[in-house]
Amino acid sequence: MKALLLVDESQDKIAIREIEKPSPNKGEVLIQVKAAALNHRDQWCRIGMYPGIKYNTVLGSDGAGIVVEVGEGVNGDWLKKEVIINPNINWGPNEEAQSAEYHILGMPTHGTFAEFVTVPTDRLMQKPSHLDFSEAAALPLGGLTAFRAAFTKGQIREGQKVLVTGIGGGVAQFAFQFALAVGSAVYVTSGSPEKLKQIEKLGAAGGFIYKAEDWTKVALKATGGFDVIIDSAGGSSMNDYLKLIKPGGRLVHYGSTTGAPKNLDMFRLFWSQASIHGSTMGSDKEFVEMVKFVSEYEIRPIVSSTREFDQIISAFDEMHVGSQMGKLVVTF
Numbered sequence: 001m002k003a004l005l006l007v008d009e010s011q012d013k014i015a016i017r018e019i020e021k022p023s024p025n026k027g028e029v030l031i032q033v034k035a036a037a038l039n040h041r042d043q044w045c046r047i048g049m050y051p052g053i054k055y056n057t058v059l060g061s062d063g064a065g066i067v068v069e070v071g072e073g074v075n076g077d078w079l080k081k082e083v084i085i086n087p088n089i090n091w092g093p094n095e096e097a098q099s100a101e102y103h104i105l106g107m108p109t110h111g112t113f114a115e116f117v118t119v120p121t122d123r124l125m126q127k128p129s130h131l132d133f134s135e136a137a138a139l140p141l142g143g144l145t146a147f148r149a150a151f152t153k154g155q156i157r158e159g160q161k162v163l164v165t166g167i168g169g170g171v172a173q174f175a176f177q178f179a180l181a182v183g184s185a186v187y188v189t190s191g192s193p194e195k196l197k198q199i200e201k202l203g204a205a206g207g208f209i210y211k212a213e214d215w216t217k218v219a220l221k222a223t224g225g226f227d228v229i230i231d232s233a234g235g236s237s238m239n240d241y242l243k244l245i246k247p248g249g250r251l252v253h254y255g256s257t258t259g260a261p262k263n264l265d266m267f268r269l270f271w272s273q274a275s276i277h278g279s280t281m282g283s284d285k286e287f288v289e290m291v292k293f294v295s296e297y298e299i300r301p302i303v304s305s306t307r308e309f310d311q312i313i314s315a316f317d318e319m320h321v322g323s324q325m326g327k328l329v330v331t332f
Contacts, residue, residue, distance in 0.1 A: 003058045003114035004312055006045055006107070012313060013046045014059065022110070022118045024071030029078055029121055031085070035137035035306075036112040037062035038328040039170060043319050045107050054108040061087040061105045062327075063112030064127055064136035074121055082127040084136050085112065085119055086287045088144075095283050104141070104281065112137075113312065115332055125288065128295040138301035138327035139294065141281070142170030145254055147290035148282035149230050150178045154252045158183030160227040163219075163244065165189045165210070165237070167199050168325050171254060173302045175230045176204065181297040187223060189215070195325050202302075216240045225249070233258045242268040251276045302326030 001021045004014055024030045042059050044050040063085050067078045089109060092099025105111050105119070127136045149171070150156045162179045166172050167188040179186045180203050189210040190196050196207035206222055208215045225246040231237070235258030241251050242265050251274060269276070282290070293299075304324035307315060308331060315328040 001115040002309065003110075004060070004309075006053070006055055006057050006059055008055045013048075014313060014316060016310065016312070019058075019114070021116050024069055024074070024118045026072040027074060027120050028071040028118045029067045029074055029124065030069035030071075030116055030118050031063070031065040031083065032068045032116055033063050033065040033112055033114060033332055034133040035064050035329055035331045036060050036309075037138040037170075037330075038315055038319055039141050040319065041104065041141075042106065042113075043316055046316060050107060052103070052108055057107055058110040058112075058114050058117075059106050060111035060113035061141045062137050062139070063117065064133045064139075065117075067124075068116075071118075078121065078124070081124075082133075082136075083124045084127050084140055084291070085117075086123045086125065086144075086284060087141050088123075088281065088284055088287065091281075091283050095285065098281065098283075113309075113330070115309075122284075125291050128291060130295070130298045131300065134303055134306050134329045134331060135301050137329055138170070138303055139291075140287070142327065143174045143290050143294065143301070144282040144287050145171045145280065146174035146178055146230075147293065148286050149252045149254045149279040150175050150228075152282070152286065153277040153279045154228040154230060154250050156182060156184055156228050160184045161205075161223055161225070161246075162186045163189070163226045163229045163241075165229070165231040166233055166257075167204075167207070168192070168195050168322070169232065170327050171232060172230070173326055176202075177299050177302075178293070179228075179230075180204075181293075181299060187219070187226070198325055210237070210240075216243050219244055228252065230254070232256075234261065235259050236261055239263070239265045239268070242272065242274065245272055245274045248273045250274070252279055253277070254279045303329055305329070306331060
């Protein structure tokens, strides 16, 4: 079967290769992958900026497909089911945080960028009926991360003002859609005026160019501040967010693409009674809740582009540039 491997001998560091089709072990199923989606972790693996790198691993955490074979002890009712895959492996029993053995499908465990993949049945959920395979493939990792950040950590609810930074990425777009679904007024930031225009058409209450020197003053004047800020950048922007958070508000960080802040305005932090929450991925329980939420509100992931699997390296290159608005999907 065809698969995309992380390799050490290629300049691209990724290559489509023919490898042996897997067979399901006890408690597993074999899924014919119909669509898979990229995440930033795939690109970070490609450039060596992810822990536990293991070459000749099939990348990919997001996927949707059809169960075509079941292993020993698996209920035959799974056969021919259209499914999505929970990419969590060994989250553990603690809802508050993942276990020390936790990792994500696609590194170091073979992932979804292949024509077939085997996973245990407890990683499966039926594909939401309102989604096609490309939309369903875009959902798992980004949707789960956004769900935990928005609701478990951010406690977003109807009537609140929410700021989602860096709109265009997968997690950010889901956080925007989830907050909008429960009746929040959702604002966004971006470095691209075109992305702001696109997201405002989808229901954003407003948007701000974070590259503008006075963007925090503009945002504060327009909104009066935010109850919740969902961010993946960190860095020097932390002090901007502390200027914008309402008293008792919550800053939720699920990434640190610009590193740590050189200085943190501790006075603003304690005087505003604000709280800072770290968040990453989500538990298996939250995955179930997220899929049900998406089905209930008939949320459709924003797909930036879809291309054939043979063109997947071009999708990695597009992600590296950062021009996408929504998820990058490949189909088989």
